[in-house]
Every structure is written in structure tokens, then in C-alpha cells.
Amino acid sequence: MLGDFNAILHNGEKRGGPRRGDSAFLPFKDMLESCEMLELSSKGNPFTWGGKRSDMWIQSRLDRCFGNKNWFRTFPASFQEFLDKRGSDHRPVLVRLFKITEEYRGNFRFDKRLFNQPNVKEVISQAWNGIHSQNRPLVLEKLKNCRSALSRWKRENNSNSLTRITQARAALKVEQSSAFPSTEVVWTLKNDLCKANQDEETFWSQKSRAKWMHSGDKNTSFFHASVKDNRGKQNINQLCDVNGNLHKDEATKGIIAEAYFKELFTSSDPRSFEDLFADYPSRVTDGMNTVLTASVSKNEVREAVFGIRSSSAPGADGFTGFFFQKYWSIIGSQVILEVQSFFLQGTFPKEWNFTQLCLLPKKKNPVKMSDLRPISLCSVLYKIISMIMVRRLQPFLSDLVSPNQSAFVTDRLISDNILIAHEVVHGLHTHRTVSKEFIAIKSDMSKAFDKVEWNYVKALLEALRFHQKWVQWIMFMITSVSFSLLIN
Numbered sequence: 001m002l003g004d005f006n007a008i009l010h011n012g013e014k015r016g017g018p019r020r021g022d023s024a025f026l027p028f029k030d031m032l033e034s035c036e037m038l039e040l041s042s043k044g045n046p047f048t049w050g051g052k053r054s055d056m057w058i059q060s061r062l063d064r065c066f067g068n069k070n071w072f073r074t075f076p077a078s079f080q081e082f083l084d085k086r087g088s089d090h091r092p093v094l095v096r097l098f099k100i101t102e103e104y105r106g107n108f109r110f111d112k113r114l115f116n117q118p119n120v121k122e123v124i125s126q127a128w129n130g131i132h133s134q135n136r137p138l139v140l141e142k143l144k145n146c147r148s149a150l151s152r153w154k155r156e157n158n159s160n161s162l163t164r165i166t167q168a169r170a171a172l173k174v175e176q177s178s179a180f181p182s183t184e185v186v187w188t189l190k191n192d193l194c195k196a197n198q199d200e201e202t203f204w205s206q207k208s209r210a211k212w213m214h215s216g217d218k219n220t221s222f223f224h225a226s227v228k229d230n231r232g233k234q235n236i237n238q239l240c241d242v243n244g245n246l247h248k249d250e251a252t253k254g255i256i257a258e259a260y261f262k263e264l265f266t267s268s269d270p271r272s273f274e275d276l277f278a279d280y281p282s283r284v285t286d287g288m289n290t291v292l293t294a295s296v297s298k299n300e301v302r303e304a305v306f307g308i309r310s311s312s313a314p315g316a317d318g319f320t321g322f323f324f325q326k327y328w329s330i331i332g333s334q335v336i337l338e339v340q341s342f343f344l345q346g347t348f349p350k351e352w353n354f355t356q357l358c359l360l361p362k363k364k365n366p367v368k369m370s371d372l373r374p375i376s377l378c379s380v381l382y383k384i385i386s387m388i389m390v391r392r393l394q395p396f397l398s399d400l401v402s403p404n405q406s407a408f409v410t411d412r413l414i415s416d417n418i419l420i421a422h423e424v425v426h427g428l429h430t431h432r433t434v435s436k437e438f439i440a441i442k443s444d445m446s447k448a449f450d451k452v453e454w455n456y457v458k459a460l461l462e463a464l465r466f467h468q469k470w471v472q473w474i475m476f477m478i479t480s481v482s483f484s485l486l487i488n
Helices: 022-034 069-074 112-116 120-128 138-156 161-177 183-208 220-234 250-264 286-292 298-307 321-326 328-345 380-400 415-430 432-437 451-467
Strands: 002-004 041-043 049-053 056-060 063-067 079-082 093-096 356-361 372-377 439-441 473-478 481-486
Touching (some): 063 093, 120 328, 138 328, 298 328, 415 432
Antiparallel strands (some): 356 372, 473 481
């Protein structure tokens, strides 16, 4: 529905003039609710009508566009744009079915090449130790200041290694072609050219994420080709929505991905499962709990920081583990203070938990969300806390994790359960004794069991235990992981 409705939903959609009573808005609201209509997202000035009444200038949101659920399924990226007035007292309303491709604006990413640049350490130190407000956590504000300072330094200095290579080559050519070339100038230009080439190699090596090369000749052209190849493999040209329509617009693909994950992670039965696990014995002893809840030392925080892979992809703030490790002498004390504060208070700023989802194709030319594998790019601050918790849990995992669970523990492989399940099922089909004395039950637990289903499983086990003494093992294959349960 698009047009001049000559009605508003509340007094906030009107400027100037006397306020209206709530009853004046009910007919318009009832119509929208009955038709299950929602307004499209908008761009521009929403007060589409303006006019003079008596001595007052009044503006109202009279012209707009609404759509129902079927509309948004078909055109998930549609929006309304309010244009400028041209002779009329109403603004034209333009409905776009697809979002306009906006100019790409790159995000901040800490570049390894900055580490060897002059005065960068001083710039970071000044930004980190500058004046800060007390309204928000210091680490977040300090990182923001460092981000701004580094961006400003890159604009003021010639940090583009390819540009420096071109300039150094041109200057070296001019100097060597002169009648009396200066040896000192030539040596300086050659030195600048070598540094620029090294920075260029570092840049493409960082972008290629080649983990197998630790030393030797760093071939820039190889890294460049590797980056181009990865971009081609990981490119998502189009995505299919729930109605089977293909979309190539970046904004629309983002909306499709968002809707997919919202549906995937929304529970249809959000109840508490505490009663189902009430009879489970506690595996954590008092001695374990004392070690796990002990105060976090400065050395633990430092070991966690330097245990993070420096070349791992950064989170939303753009800072990698490399930045934290190389400038730990500047930033370490404040990071330690706030990490220790989390383990004392149990909370940290929500920005620490901001995570970027990167979609990696499972096959060539993916078109469905099921063809993509999401990975989470967490901030270094979040990784520090998780690393500390993991290192404290590691010594107790062999005691906490059941022997039937073949993952998460050293010297155990998740593939072992697959092999065991395969052999058991094979034995049921081929071995006469096994087929008579064993039984396999497959339970799909990708969705949470409700209480009735759990009671059914318990009743089944009791029946097997009471009536068929010869049953010794029952195999539960939970999605891709299986484990065995002994029946006495």
C-alpha cells in the first residue's frame, strides 16, 4: 500500500499545531493491524506534508508505504525514499525493490607493516596514555584512540609500499642517469627500495594467510596469486531466499543471511532443562573448583595474550594478536586490570563480545545458506578470557569428560566414534551372535528433546533392562557423534 493516507499513528508523527487525542489514531492503527501491514524502512525526511494552518506551520507523515509478510519475503531489501518537494506541498515517495549499491568503505585493520615504521610506537603510546573520559571502559576508549591515531598517521605518511617502490625506482633511475651520481644518494635510494619491497612482501603475506612458510624466500607474486585465488573461491555471487528467488545485491544477501541465522538459532520450545539434568552427578570436585575459581594472575593474562596466533583474523575492532603482543609494554597493564576485573565481577563490556561472521563456501558457486560455513571472528579481548578459561580446564578434562566422548581431550579423536558406530552397525548386519545380543538406536538430538520424549527413552531402556537380560549395549548416535551406554 502506497500513497497519501491522510492519517498518522501518534503525535510524534506531527510537528506543530495542537496535539490530538489517542482515539483519533485508532482507525488507522486498526486497519494496519487487520491487514497485517508493516511500514518499509525509509530514507530521507519522513515528514512528507507541510502547510500553514492559521498562524502555525504544521508538518506530518501522511505519505508512506506498507507491505505484508508476503511482500517482505519477495522483496526483503525494499525500502521507501522520501524525495524533495517540487511545487507540491507533499514529498514524492519512491519505493525501491533493491538497495542501491553503496560505495565500499574499508574497515580498519592493523597492518604488520606499521611495526617497523618510524614514530609508530610513539604515536600508539601517546594515543594510549592520552586523556580519557570515565564514562566507558578504558581499554575500549584507548583502542579507539589508537585506531584514530594510526589512521591519521597513515594519511600523513606515505605508507603505501607499492607507491614507495615506484617512487624509489624513479628517483634511483634519475640519480644513476645523471652526469655525476652521488654514491650516498644512490645507497639511500637502494635502501629505501629494499625496505619498500620488504613491506610489500609482508603485506601480501599477511593477506594470503599462508601458514606453511616460516622462513626462506618470500615471493610476493606467489602471495598475490594466492590472495586472488582465495577471493575467487570465497566469493558469493548470489544467494537464494526462502521463495527461491536469486539475489545478487550485497545488502539483500546480508538480509537473507540474517534471516537464516535468526530462524536457525530461535528455539521453538524455550523451556528450562534443569529438571532433565537434576539426577546427573557433579563431576567437578571441591579441589577442582578451588583451582578453577582462583584469582587470575598477571602472568596468566600475559601467557594468554602471547598464546593467541598473531596472524589470526581480527575482530570488529580491527586489532590482531600481533598488535597486543608487540605493544604489550604499552597496553599490558590496563588490559590485565580489566581482564582481572571480569573474573571478579563476572561481566565485561558488550563490545568485547562483538563478533563478525564470515561465510566460507562449502562448494563452488554456492547459492543457498546451507552451502556456506560460518566462522566467528572474535576480538582479542574475548580470546584472552576464553584462553585463560581453556588453560585452567585443560588439566581436568580427562576427569570431566566421559570416556565415551572422543573429542576435546588430548589423544582422543572424534573420528573414533564414527569408526566404532560403523563397525557396530556392520556387525549387526553380518555377525549372527551380535545381531541377536545387540541393538542400535539412533536419536536425532539436533533439536532439544521435550520431557515426554525423554520419558519415552527412559521407559524403553527400563523395558530392555527388565525383559531382555541379553541386551548389553545400546548405541546412541547423536547427529554426527556417537557414544555407547552400558546396560547391566
